[in-house]
Amino acid sequence: MSIEHHPTDAMLSAFASGTLDHGQHVAIATHLVACPQCRAFMHAMEHAGGAMLTGLPPSPMADNAIELIRAQLDEPEAPSSATRIPPVSTADVPGLPKFVRSYRFGNWKWVAPSLHLRPIVLPHDSDTRVFLLKAGPGTKLLQHTHTGVEMTCILSGAFSHDSGYYGPGDFDLGDESIDHEPVVEKGVQCICLVAMQGELRLNGLLGRFMQPFVRL
Numbered sequence: 001m002s003i004e005h006h007p008t009d010a011m012l013s014a015f016a017s018g019t020l021d022h023g024q025h026v027a028i029a030t031h032l033v034a035c036p037q038c039r040a041f042m043h044a045m046e047h048a049g050g051a052m053l054t055g056l057p058p059s060p061m062a063d064n065a066i067e068l069i070r071a072q073l074d075e076p077e078a079p080s081s082a083t084r085i086p087p088v089s090t091a092d093v094p095g096l097p098k099f100v101r102s103y104r105f106g107n108w109k110w111v112a113p114s115l116h117l118r119p120i121v122l123p124h125d126s127d128t129r130v131f132l133l134k135a136g137p138g139t140k141l142l143q144h145t146h147t148g149v150e151m152t153c154i155l156s157g158a159f160s161h162d163s164g165y166y167g168p169g170d171f172d173l174g175d176e177s178i179d180h181e182p183v184v185e186k187g188v189q190c191i192c193l194v195a196m197q198g199e200l201r202l203n204g205l206l207g208r209f210m211q212p213f214v215r216l
């Protein structure tokens with residue numbers, strides 16, 4: 001199945017220049033591992049950057065710029081030996097990139113019926129929390145908005161909302177202006193990697209009831 005939903009060019013540029021915070025960096029890298037189209041865009045930027053650099057006086061800092069970007073695709077920010085611990089099993093998460101599997105994971109936590117969350121402990125500080133979200137087949141996720149940007153990478157399964165159908169490899173972006181009410185496809189559970197800035201705001205009566213209890 002082809003990938004229909006991608007990060008914006010601005011996000012890919014920010015990734016390449018290293019200006020995203022660590023959690024968002026992980027989300028974009030997760031998409032890049034799955035998406036040949038965005039990898040091609042990154043390579044085109046590398047060439048454009050290389051052409052620009054040839055017009056500048058030699059600079060020792062520019063020598064390995066392209067290699068650094070390429071390395072980010074495979075291993076965004078490898079944990080230092082001091083923070084590296086044996087990874088917990090992520091065998092139950094198809095589609096999770098290898099570099100994410102090397103991170104520390106919390107246990108799956110119940111959030112709501114048919115909805116579980118598993119925190120990912122990033123090796124570097126980040127204002128963005130990263131976690132796996134697992135929703136059962138046919139689950140209608142709680143309608144919600146955010147106080148910041150939310151990046152979602154679909155690892156397996158699929159869901160739909162107002163902006164279309166999202167399957168494995170697709171990238172979904174939410175912000176303060178978007179009211180999500182995704183519905184998971186029937187027949188298979190959906191697992192996503194989510195990088196979420198700010199607070200999640202659950203709407204509706206159930207959401208208001210749950211808000212004090214949901215600490216995402």
Ligand SMILES: [Zn+2]
Nearest residue numbers: 006035037038
């Ligand atoms: Zn893409």
